[in-house]
Amino acid sequence: MKCEELTRYLDHLLEAERFRDYCPNGWQVEGCAQVQRIVAGVTASQALVDAAIERQADALLVHHGWFWRGEDGRLTGFRKARLQALLKHDINLIAYHLPLDSHVDFGNNAQLARHLGWIVEGRFGEQDIGWHGRLMVPTTLSELSSAIAVRLQRTPQVIAAKGDCQRLVSRVAWCTGGAQNLFEQALAQGVDVYLSGEISEQNVHLARESGVAYIAAGHHATERYGVQALASHLTERFGLDCEFVDIDNPV
Structure with missing residues (x-):
């Protein structure tokens, strides 16, 4: 081709x-x-x-x-x-970059939701780059964090108000990569949890004060799936020989 x-x-x-x-x-x-x-x-x-x-x-x-x-x-x-x-x-x-975050099928946000078993309900933020939805079954924040760690093979950083790790959560918002600047807009969606790849200092205080937990699951870890899905699509559509190579990155 x-x-x-x-x-x-x-x-x-x-x-x-x-x-x-x-x-x-x-x-x-x-x-x-x-x-x-x-x-x-x-x-x-x-x-x-x-x-x-x-x-x-x-x-x-x-x-x-x-x-x-x-x-x-x-x-x-x-x-x-x-x-x-x-x-x-x-x-x-x-x-x-952003086109691969946003795409409804092959995007990082779509693929992360599929890998974690989340139900997509809508989008938010500039260029509709943030996504929101809900868990299939309400679970505790601690259990959600453990499930994410197993699926992404990386222990996430969880910021929440004191004692919140055992409360049930259901509604989630997410944006893969470095999307900590969307946290306030995620709050407006009425969610219990916001997940992104990274977290900034001020987000810690906002999570504690708002009661909405922040999960920083890794920039690299949350953005591995979009390009894999796109590569698989190219193989199926055009018969191209595509191989995903994962260069380890702890961030």
Whole structure:
């Protein structure tokens, strides 16, 4: 399949043009014209680039790509090394940030809900990036935290008012990755719990004072599933050889 055709298909599927984002979405680095073997991953780090080279991939498909707004645009140091490695081996870099958070089927929020068994009821926040819904069965905050730890293979950080870990919770809001700035908007949805990948200092006080628990389950851990689902879709739709490579990240 031509890489140009692949990225055109993904742009349309993920509605990339409708998002105001912090980086360019889609085809970020041009490599070989034909794509058959794809390595998928969360972040286009040097380790993931090396994995793509080792597997003789034609393209690297990621959630966190390059060329972020506000970062140093000079191609020196680690930026030169990453780009040089891709160009040397003629590997395409394809990245989708907010479009891959938001998509109703392949997005990180949708996939996280499916993996955790949550029922989706609606969206909130700018560009509808936050999601809210409910648990299939009300459970204690402690039990919910344990279930998340087992499913994501990472112990989450749980912030709640004193003694709240044993209270029953049912309604949840979530946004994968670094979405701690959506906490106040999540409160307006009438939820018992808000989950994101990260937490900021001020969120601790707001969780304790509002009575809505905050679960920080890991930026990387909550954003592994969208790109996996998208890669599987490309295999089913076009017969492409797609492999997800998980580069361990404790954050």
